[in-house]
Amino acid sequence: MSSITDTDMTASTDTRARSTTMNTWGLSWRGLRTVVDLELRQRMRSKRWLVALAVWFSVIGAMTTLVLVATASMSRYSGDTEATAGPMAFGLITLFVLGAGLVIAPAFTATSINGDRNQGTLATLQATPLSTVEIVAGKLVAAWAVAAVFLVAALPFIVWSMLLGGISVVQVLICFAVMFALIAVVCAVGLGFSAMFDRSASSTVMTYVVVASLSVLTLIVPALATVLVTVDNTTVRVYGLPPEAEWEYQQAIDDWYMADQDLDHSWENGAPAGFPAPPVQKCSWHEVTTQVTHTDRVWWMVLPNPFVVVSDAAPLPSSTKADPYYVDLGHYAAVSGDPLAGIRATVREAAIGPETERDDCIWLYTYLGYNVSQEYSGTTITLTAPDGSRPDYVSPVEPRVVTTGTPVWPWGLGANLLLGAFFFWVAVHRLKIPYKRLRKGTRVA
Amino acid sequence: MAGSGAQPGVDAQPGISVRGVRRCFGSVRAVDGMTFTAPAGAVTALVGPNGSGKTTLLLMLAGLLQPDEGEVTVADLDVLRDNERARTAVGWMPDVFGTWDSLTCTEILTTFARAYGMSASAARARARDLLDQMHLTELAGRPARVLSRGQRQRLGLARALVHDPQVLLLDEPASGMDPRSRIELRDTLRSLAEKGKTILVSSHILSELEEVYNHAVFVSRGRTVDAEIVQPVAAERGWRLEATDPVALRVFLDRADIPYTQTSGSSEVIVQLSGWDSAVQLVKAAVTADVPLHTIAPVAGRLEEAYLALNEERV
Ligand SMILES: Nc1ncnc2c1ncn2[C@@H]1O[C@H](COP(=O)(O)OP(=O)(O)OP(=O)(O)O)[C@@H](O)[C@H]1O
Ligand SMILES: [Mg+2]
Numbered sequence: 220m221s222s223i224t225d226t227d228m229t230a231s232t233d234t235r236a237r238s239t240t241m242n243t244w245g246l247s248w249r250g251l252r253t254v255v256d257l258e259l260r261q262r263m264r265s266k267r268w269l270v271a272l273a274v275w276f277s278v279i280g281a282m283t284t285l286v287l288v289a290t291a292s293m294s295r296y297s298g299d300t301e302a303t304a305g306p307m308a309f310g311l312i313t314l315f316v317l318g319a320g321l322v323i324a325p326a327f328t329a330t331s332i333n334g335d336r337n338q339g340t341l342a343t344l345q346a347t348p349l350s351t352v353e354i355v356a357g358k359l360v361a362a363w364a365v366a367a368v369f370l371v372a373a374l375p376f377i378v379w380s381m382l383l384g385g386i387s388v389v390q391v392l393i394c395f396a397v398m399f400a401l402i403a404v405v406c407a408v409g410l411g412f413s414a415m416f417d418r419s420a421s422s423t424v425m426t427y428v429v430v431a432s433l434s435v436l437t438l439i440v441p442a443l444a445t446v447l448v449t450v451d452n453t454t455v456r457v458y459g460l461p462p463e464a465e466w467e468y469q470q471a472i473d474d475w476y477m478a479d480q481d482l483d484h485s486w487e488n489g490a491p492a493g494f495p496a497p498p499v500q501k502c503s504w505h506e507v508t509t510q511v512t513h514t515d516r517v518w519w520m521v522l523p524n525p526f527v528v529v530s531d532a533a534p535l536p537s538s539t540k541a542d543p544y545y546v547d548l549g550h551y552a553a554v555s556g557d558p559l560a561g562i563r564a565t566v567r568e569a570a571i572g573p574e575t576e577r578d579d580c581i582w583l584y585t586y587l588g589y590n591v592s593q594e595y596s597g598t599t600i601t602l603t604a605p606d607g608s609r610p611d612y613v614s615p616v617e618p619r620v621v622t623t624g625t626p627v628w629p630w631g632l633g634a635n636l637l638l639g640a641f642f643f644w645v646a647v648h649r650l651k652i653p654y655k656r657l658r659k660g661t662r663v664a
Numbered sequence: 665m666a667g668s669g670a671q672p673g674v675d676a677q678p679g680i681s682v683r684g685v686r687r688c689f690g691s692v693r694a695v696d697g698m699t700f701t702a703p704a705g706a707v708t709a710l711v712g713p714n715g716s717g718k719t720t721l722l723l724m725l726a727g728l729l730q731p732d733e734g735e736v737t738v739a740d741l742d743v744l745r746d747n748e749r750a751r752t753a754v755g756w757m758p759d760v761f762g763t764w765d766s767l768t769c770t771e772i773l774t775t776f777a778r779a780y781g782m783s784a785s786a787a788r789a790r791a792r793d794l795l796d797q798m799h800l801t802e803l804a805g806r807p808a809r810v811l812s813r814g815q816r817q818r819l820g821l822a823r824a825l826v827h828d829p830q831v832l833l834l835d836e837p838a839s840g841m842d843p844r845s846r847i848e849l850r851d852t853l854r855s856l857a858e859k860g861k862t863i864l865v866s867s868h869i870l871s872e873l874e875e876v877y878n879h880a881v882f883v884s885r886g887r888t889v890d891a892e893i894v895q896p897v898a899a900e901r902g903w904r905l906e907a908t909d910p911v912a913l914r915v916f917l918d919r920a921d922i923p924y925t926q927t928s929g930s931s932e933v934i935v936q937l938s939g940w941d942s943a944v945q946l947v948k949a950a951v952t953a954d955v956p957l958h959t960i961a962p963v964a965g966r967l968e969e970a971y972l973a974l975n976e977e978r979v
Contacts, residue, residue: 245748253778257764264766339762343823346726347779348752653730653747657689663723 243651245350254349254357255364262327262365275323276372279316283376286311287383293556305385306536306557312380313394314558316373317401317529321434323369324402325426327362328409330419332646337419342663345652355410355646362406363399370398385536385555394559397532400632401525404639405430411642414649417661433635434525441520441569448513454506458615459579464501471495490588497587502580504615515572522631523638530562531628548621567621578616678740679704679862680725680831685734686886687720694720695731696886702864702879704739704830707857709873710866711971712883718866719759721883722833725864726756739830739862752780755829759836759866761820763808769795769819770804773826780827794822797852799845813840821849831862838872850876874965882970900938902963903946906931908956916955922946934963 262268290304290311332355335341344354377391408429412422460468475495485491521527535551549568552560581602585591589610590603604610654663680702687695695717702708710718723729724736727743727750736743739753764772770791777787795801798818803811808819817840824832832853838846853863853876867873873880882889905924907913910931917924917933924933937943943960950957962969 249781250779253775256778257767257775260771261764261766335762338764339758339760340764342728342758343756343761343776344779346728346751346754346756347776348748348781349779350748652728653724653744654728655730657729659690663728 243351243647246352246356247350250349250353251357251360254344254354255361257344258358258361259364262361268365271323272369272372275319275369279312279319279373279376282315283308283312283379286315287380290383290556305380305383306555306560308380308383309377309386309390310530310533310558310560312373312376313398313529313533314526316370316377317398317525318434320366320370320398320402321405321430321525324366324405325409325423325430327366328358328406329413329423329426331358331362331410332413332650333417333419333422334413336417336661341650345650351647351650351652355414355643355650359403359406359410359643362410363403366402366406367399370395370402387534387536390534390536394529394533397529397628397632401528401635404635407639407646408642411645414646417658429638433523437521437524437527441517444517444520445512445514448516449510450513451510452508453511453573454508455511455574456504456576457507457579458504458577459502460498460583461501461503461505464498468495468498490586494586497583499580499583499587502583511573513572514569518566518569518572519630521566521569522627523634524631525635527562527566528628528631528635530559531566531626531631533559533563535560535623548623563623564621566627570627571619571621574616574619576616578614581612581614584610584612678737679706680708680864681735681737682721682725683735685721685724685731685736687717687724687729687731693886695724698734698883698886698888700881700888702862702881704862705857705860706878707853707863707865707873707876709877709880709967710864710883711870711873711880711967712866712889714868716883717886718883719835720886722756722758722835722864722866725831725833726754727751752827753830754833755824755827755831756833757820757824757835757837759839761816761823763811763816763819765809766807768805769800769808769811772808772819773822776823776826782827790826794825798822799848814842814845817841818845821852829861832856832864834863834865834867836867837865838867838869846872870967870971871965874967877967880967880970900936901969902934903937903943904959904961904963905933905935905957906959907950908958912955913950913957916950916953919953920946920949 286308287304290308293304293307332341335344345351374391374395380386381388381391405426409422409426412425412429413419416422416425459465472495475493478493482491482493535548536555536557548560549564551557552564581591584602588605590605592601592603602610602612602614657663682701683699685695685698686693698717698721710721712718720729724731725738725743727747730744738750741750741753743750767775770788773791773794774784774787777790778784782790792801792804795804798821800815800818800822803815808816811819817837821834821837824834834853838849841849850872853865857863857878865873865877905913905917910933913931913933914924914926917935922935924935926933935946937946947957947960964972
């Protein structure tokens with residue numbers, strides 16, 4: 220009982236003794252590893268987590284099967300090539316995995332610190348030379364690693380969707396990298412709350428509240444806020460027939476109808492005979508007042524939304540680069556049915572805001588037998604002559620094309636990372652020893 | 665108070681020094697002015713009623729809790745200014761030792777050894793040694809969750825010793841331990857003290873400390889109570905007398921007009937004596953009267969006497 224050896228201990232203990240006095244923010248590799256080891260051992264050894272992983276795997280698997288079956292039948296129905304089924308399936312599965320990840324991530328950290336405190340294991344760890352940051356960061360890294368295992372377990376299904384084509388490895392990697400970062404943020408939020416609240420029920424609820432706010436509230440709030448940014452009397456410059464010319468032209472059309480009721484008024488084969496030609500040469504600029512919604516003032520509220528971040532960060536399939544038509548993101552989104560591109564196009568379009576100039580003149584060309592088509596995103600209008608060529612009419616209004624340029628996801632991800640950093644700081648601040656103040660009803664040990 | 669255990673190695677080794685320490689929790693004054701020193705190479709007992717602030721004091725010594733006022737040093741390191749090094753010098757065993765759900769005893773010890781900066785192989789060796797010392801080798805591979813209270817307490821002690829600390833803070837270490845473990849705990853403490861470590865033990869089981877402590881610090885209502893006033897030299901206390909011929913003893917006491925009580929079913933008698941001098945006189949008289957007296961001992965231990973003499977209410 221009396222032989223308490225201290226041979227190689229003094230030497231190794233000395234290497235740890237740093238000159239810093241308060242080492243709250245000190246971080247050493249060995250200290251971090253000690254805590255990560257401890258946490259992982261604790262989590263991985265319980266059977267529960269294997270069960271959870273199995274359940275997760277089958278849920279994602281079932282979802283993937285559904286998505287693949289649905290997209291396959293949809294693309295057959297629309298007559299599109301199989302290539303479009305890939306992005307759609309990939310997008311849906313990615314969004315689903317992200318959603319499921321956001322739901323399970325709080326479970327890994329939301330009771331991490333208060334749970335340890337209630338078990339009486341936290342104080343003994345704090346009493347060692349481990350710094351507060353080492354303890355908190357170790358817990359975060361371990362929880363994040365476990366969450367990452369769950370995300371990686373979804374990879375086989377992603378690969379499955381890649382078999383449908385149109386999806387590159389880069390796309391998968393970037394989507395996963397962003398998802399890892401977002402999950403880490405949720406883990407940090409849980410950790411912060413678990414340091415703030417003594418009861419694990421409170422910290423869990425609060426973490427879910429934050430996750431729900433991020434993913435749902437960031438959509439509802441800007442949607443409601445559009446009411447506030449809808450302005451009634453806004454002047455918009457219109458290129459088209461001036462009011463009096465417009466009136467005259469309407470008169471002419473009415474007269475034509477009245478002239479002979481029995482005439483064939485069908486537009487099936489272009490303009491019916493005798494239909495008055497629109498005076499397109501009279502098109503000029505004038506101003507009208509109308510109601511517009513300044514979505515550009517509220518769109519940024521959706522930026523922190525994890526689904527928006529991932530969608531915006533996801534690169535488009537490489538096939539889109541070759542096709543100049545696909546420069547229009549909205550067009551691509553509509554054609555491919557890729558939900559990631561769809562979300563991305565919607566957000567960026569909202570960012571552009573209401574039009575201040577409008578080309579009404581171009582629509583008059585339909586009366587001349589031209590084919591005027593508005594692209595899927597509603598921002599580009601193209602004109603095709605009856606013989607199929609593009610006429611030399613040049614719209615004076617710049618086309619509003621939503622492109623993949625100027626990505627917005629760095630802002631969203633940045634906001635999320637700041638949030639995570641804040642909660643990490645809260646956790647460290649709360650565990651800083653020696654404790655100055657204790658929350659009411661908390662015992663250190 | 666002079667100890668009955670091993671003589672303290674009274675060199676200038678720094679131990680624990682607590683000066684004018686106060687700590688409140690809201691309106692509760694848990695520690696309300698404690699001052700004492702615990703020398704190195706000795707076992708210091710920390711004794712006081714429930715809620716007198718012992719655990720709170722140990723938390724401050726372990727570097728986990730900041731005193732509102734006062735100064736705390738361990739092994740010559742200011743716990744506030746030199747927090748990390750002070751923490752490294754201290755081994756703290758809390759009164760309740762929580763366990764990690766699925767870690768084995770060995771893993772708990774190696775984890776802590778690693779936390780104190782030992783290499784993986786040194787940590788394993790150290791864990792093996794300590795488990796052996798605490799007679800936990802058979803349980804080494806079992807999850808700590810399944811340990812009994814006393815086994816857990818022994819594991820807690822092993823954990824506190826893992827980095828061979830200069831200063832050892834034990835909060836009720838013996839609770840739940842069986843007699844054999846307690847004796848071994850005493851031996852451990854004694855041998856650590858001989859090596860020059862500073863040991864501060866809080867315990868309610870005073871008979872426990874009786875044989876091992878060198879110094880005692882009494883606390884009550886968050887304050888250290890002056891040990892001098894509880895010197896039992898002149899205190900009235902009960903003494904246990906036993907003789908090979910109980911009848912002769914009783915006749916002697918009757919004749920000397922000393923009131924006694926007889927303990928049920930044994931040959932012992934208990935007499936009230938006022939201080940050591942009376943005891944000496946009684947022994948002399950008994951020997952002169954040819955009473956075959958073989959035992960004379962205070963009913964309660966000195967610590968217990970002193971403790972009871974504090975006469976302070978429980979909080
Ligand atoms: N975190 C806390 N918040 C509020 N009051 C506290 C806290 N910790 C301790 N106290 C109070 O401080 C006083 C001292 O508590 P402490 O645990 O130090 O007593 P103790 O001497 O260890 O008692 P025991 O012998 O029962 O272990 C008690 O009245 C207790 O209620
Ligand atoms: Mg206590």
